[in-house]
Amino acid sequence: MKLSDQVAVITGAGSGIGRALAMSLARRGCHLALADIRRDGAAETARLLQQTGVRTSVHELDVADREAVHALPDAVLAEHGRAGLLINNAGVALGGTFEQVSESDFDWLMAINFHGVVRMTRAFLPLLRQNDEARLVNVSSLYGLVAPAGQTAYAASKFAVRGFSNALRHELEGSSVGVTVVHPGGVATSIAANARAPAGANATEIALRRERANKMLRMPPERAGEIIARGIERNKARVIVGADASFVSWMERLMPVSYWSLLKKAYPT
Structure with a gap:
């Protein structure tokens, strides 16, 4: 896909992967x-993009x-x-097991991570078709490939993004609109630090979980942005971001049911 003089809409563009991807696209x-x-x-x-010469607009x-x-x-x-490119990147995190997470918190996460993707797609698909x-x-996650314990809400939302994207790609086959689903691994963003905790959760336990999560977020967002931008240029249906996501994707293919027996030490609940 030729990105020069294209117009891209990016959600979650104020930080992390969204900001890094905006910078990668602007350079193109x-x-x-x-x-x-x-x-x-x-x-x-x-x-930050003023010196690139591209036209930008800001939308709350x-x-x-x-x-x-x-x-x-x-x-x-x-x-x-x-608008010829829509990047659904906005997302939030919610820690805790299914029994710890309230129904309202579960619904809050799904409204952003999944229903937000669907709403944005429905709103912009007519514009995309004009090109x-x-x-x-659509940005899914490493947890759209595997489903660790303690991530029922987040994994549910990211698997939903993956399934929605794949089915929509098949429906749009032969049209001018392609669909890419992105699975980032541990990218050094603030998502873990900003994750919502279950009501009544132990403060020490929350701090320990966030510390563990942050240790797994190693890839600079700028690197992730470049990987995704190159995937868009190449019209890739799926973009795996990071060695950790690549390893886990292969493990899930080889051991679709039993992978957890090997991964659970790396993802303590």
Whole structure:
């Protein structure tokens, strides 16, 4: 896919992988609509891109807000006149076993990580179809490949993104719109530090879990952004980000049921 002079919409563009990917796309001459629940974060990303010469716009957006998502295509059209690339990157984390996590917290995570992807896709697919070449990029996770104990909510949302993306790719086969699903491994973002904990959880236990999680987040976001950008350029259906995600994807293929017997020491609950 030619990214020069393309227009990309990125959710979660105010930090982490979203910001890094915006910078990778900008270096390739791609114009950007930067959306984030924190407007100041998206604005800072836009500021960092000033020297690239690409056109940027900043949009405050909660992907769980139906009306806000519905209004975003018109806002992007007003700023850019078109959109040929949608990257659904916004996401949150929620620790705890299924019995520890409340129904409301489970629904909160699914509303952002999965239903937000579906809403954004429904809102922007008509715009994507207007292009001779367009692509939808949905960010799943390492936990969309395997499902560790203590990650029922998060894994459920990321497996849902994977299944939705794969089925939609088959439905859009032969059209101008391609679909890419991305599975990042341990990328050094703030997602673990910002993860929501179950109500009433022990503070010491929460701190220990976050410390363990942060130790697994090693890849610089800038490296992840480049890997994803190259995957988009090559029209890849699936992009695995990181040696850890690559290893786990092969393990899951070889041991689809019993992989947990080997992985559980690395992912303590």
